[in-house]
Amino acid sequence: DAKTTQPPSMDCAEGRAANLPCNHSTISGNEYVYWYRQIHSQGPQYIIHGLKNNETNEMASLIITEDRKSSTLILPHATLRDTAVYYCIVRVAGGSEKLVFGKGMKLTVNP
Amino acid sequence: DARVTQTPRHKVTEMGQEVTMRCQPILGHNTVFWYRQTMMQGLELLAYFRNRAPLDDSGMPKDRFSAEMPDATLATLKIQPSEPRDSAVYFCASGLGSTGTRTDTQYFGPGTRLTVL
Numbered sequence: 001d002a003k004t005t006q007p008p009s010m011d012c013a014e015g016r017a018a019n020l021p022c023n024h025s026t027i028s029g030n031e032y033v034y035w036y037r038q039i040h041s042q043g044p045q046y047i048i049h050g051l052k053n054n055e056t057n058e059m060a061s062l063i064i065t066e067d068r069k070s071s072t073l074i075l076p077h078a079t080l081r082d083t084a085v086y087y088c089i090v091r092v093a094g095g096s097e098k099l100v101f102g103k104g105m106k107l108t109v110n111p
Numbered sequence: 112d113a114r115v116t117q118t119p120r121h122k123v124t125e126m127g128q129e130v131t132m133r134c135q136p137i138l139g140h141n142t143v144f145w146y147r148q149t150m151m152q153g154l155e156l157l158a159y160f161r162n163r164a165p166l167d168d169s170g171m172p173k174d175r176f177s178a179e180m181p182d183a184t185l186a187t188l189k190i191q192p193s194e195p196r197d198s199a200v201y202f203c204a205s206g207l208g209s210t211g212t213r214t215d216t217q218y219f220g221p222g223t224r225l226t227v228l
Binding site for chain 2: 042043044045046049098099100101102103104
């Protein structure tokens with residue numbers, strides 16, 4: 001599975017959009033981009049995933065560049081409850097199903 | 112609202128004692144994962160099962176750890192004997208398993224916080 005690179009931390013003001021970047025320059029054509037987050041003392045929570053088209057659900061939007069070497073998770077109106085560690089993971093769907101978590105990125109939403 | 116449940120939520124034990132952690136996956140999910148999280152190593156996959164059969168336990172110390180699924184509604188992770196370095200939060204996750212489609216989300220339980228003195 002391809003590796004990802006995320007900044008270690010980011011701050012965002014409550015009510016603003018939070019744009020969380022992820023680099024995955026070695027991604028293969030059959031690898032999806034997944035985002036999970038972990039709020040303090042809880043288990044990781046699935047957010048969204050995509051292959052090459054932009055995706056949106058009730059939690060967030062995922063924008064994947066045309067060359068698929070990077071992506072951005074967008075929380076359109078960040079709240080204090082969005083403060084968490086966000087993990088960007090790439091892996092093959094239909095493969096071993098392992099999720100290999102890196103260090104992730106700590107997002108702090110400030111009032 | 113279907114959830115993965117784990118028991119106990121907290122466990123403090125002494126070195127050398129046996130520890131058993133339990134997980135009830137979401138009803139209908141056929142894949143169960145065990146992860147361990149520490150400050151130093153982050154989240155690591157220990158083992159996972161599909162339709163109760165172990166698929167991969169390469170992340171698990173074989174000499175002291177064992178994972179089983181006695182039935183479709185129960186997964187267990189056992190440590191015997193426990194050591195201080197086993198102190199961590201152990202997460203169970205379940206999913207529908209991938210059949211070549213995109214629908215392979217993993218749903219995590221709240222974790223068991225283990226402290227071995």
